[in-house]
Amino acid sequence: MSARMATAMVVGLSSVLFAAVPAVAAPKPKPAPDVTVDVTAERFILPTDGWTSVDAVARNAGTAPAPGVRLVFTLPAPFQIGQIASSSAWTCDFVTPTVTCDLVDDLAPGASAPAVNLTGYLYGAPVGEPIEAVATVSTTGRETVLDNNTGRKQFQIVGKGTLRGVIWNDLDADGVREAGEPLVTNVGLGFWSLDDDDQYGFSNSYNGTYSLDVPAKRYVGRVQLYKSSWRFTTPNVGADDSVDSDIVQVSETSYTSNGETAVLSVVAGEITTVDIGVVATSTTP
Ligand SMILES: [Ca+2]
Ligand SMILES: [Ca+2]
Ligand SMILES: [Ca+2]
The missing domain is CATH 2.60.40.10 (Immunoglobulins)
Known part of the structure; x- marks a missing residue:
């Protein structure tokens, strides 16, 4: 039984309707998940035979738990991916050049999932060609803010x-x-x-x-x-x-x-x- 129903039983229906009017004027938004992702790399200006380590971190910026969080993370050619590192919080599959990871548990509001990390190596990559790592995150929950579901990090190849x-x-x-x-x-x-x-x-x-x-x-x-x-x-x-x-x-x-x-x-x-x-x-x- 809700507090409002209990009040109604005590003071009568008409006074409850009267009291409810101001609350209806400012309805609170429904709690909802809002998953986001950040892609970061400490080193992103690389020589043609260089390497880097890239993190994708999924976060729930919303107000309700995010179920079924999936991260799709790509580090494209000319990088060759030498290592994929993630915690047991994720279940990952890799098909060159994309790793797809599913979060085992719901992601709590305000929480970040452990980073998924890719180490990429270059073997004679062409100078000047920009390369972009991209990660997208999704949830099977209902979220309304979708424009923050993709993160990018650009790499520059130099002599x-x-x-x-x-x-x-x-x-x-x-x-x-x-x-x-x-x-x-x-x-x-x-x-x-x-x-x-x-x-x-x-x-x-x-x-x-x-x-x-x-x-x-x-x-x-x-x-x-x-x-x-x-x-x-x-x-x-x-x-x-x-x-x-x-x-x-x-x-x-x-x-x-x-x-x-x-x-x-x-x-x-x-x-x-x-x-x-x-x-x-x-x-x-
Ligand atoms: Ca979102
Ligand atoms: Ca001297
Ligand atoms: Ca000098």
Whole structure:
């Protein structure tokens, strides 16, 4: 028995009808599921022989449980799918290049299902060709909002350029690399993409010289020095960019000095040079 019926029995039908009028003027929407999907990838600017990992996450943005949730997720050629990862919450079937997954249980209002993940590899994909991963989600429940049932993530294939340079001990601390100033082998360097979430580098240098072939996009180079051993030399000294240091200190902690390059726009087929000059802070570096 509802509360309203109970009231009717106590106070009589006419007064209940009178009381009900304002409630009818503002009816509450019926609870309904609203499934949505987001497709995300940390790395989406890839070299022709690159790879990526793509997530599709289904969510119920509605106000009622979503039964029979199905996710259809495609990572098309030239990607070759090397791995499909999902939780036991899903039952999945794969027919190249599409994985179709059914959620075992209803998806509660406000809840996200565990991600379905595809790892795709490229083997000589053509440069410049955009590739799009697409996921669509559906429910056997009644939902009215259907324009959020598809998620997309676009990938861009680019050529590679070269990042290279030296890490040297600026013995006279003048910011210029001169003959006789030796290379340093215990300083690492990282290049962080500004255009997606990607990074390259090494934890210590290859005999003080390095050369990395990386997908053409924008990077910032970062170096961390231990103050007990090194500090950064004066950057960008003089007019000759081939003998200066390209790292500027941007922060420090009690133990480390942290330096960055300017923004580096790596161009396919071209060399971008980044040199790092350091000065010993102890008598025996
Ligand atoms: Ca929807
Ligand atoms: Ca010098
Ligand atoms: Ca330079």
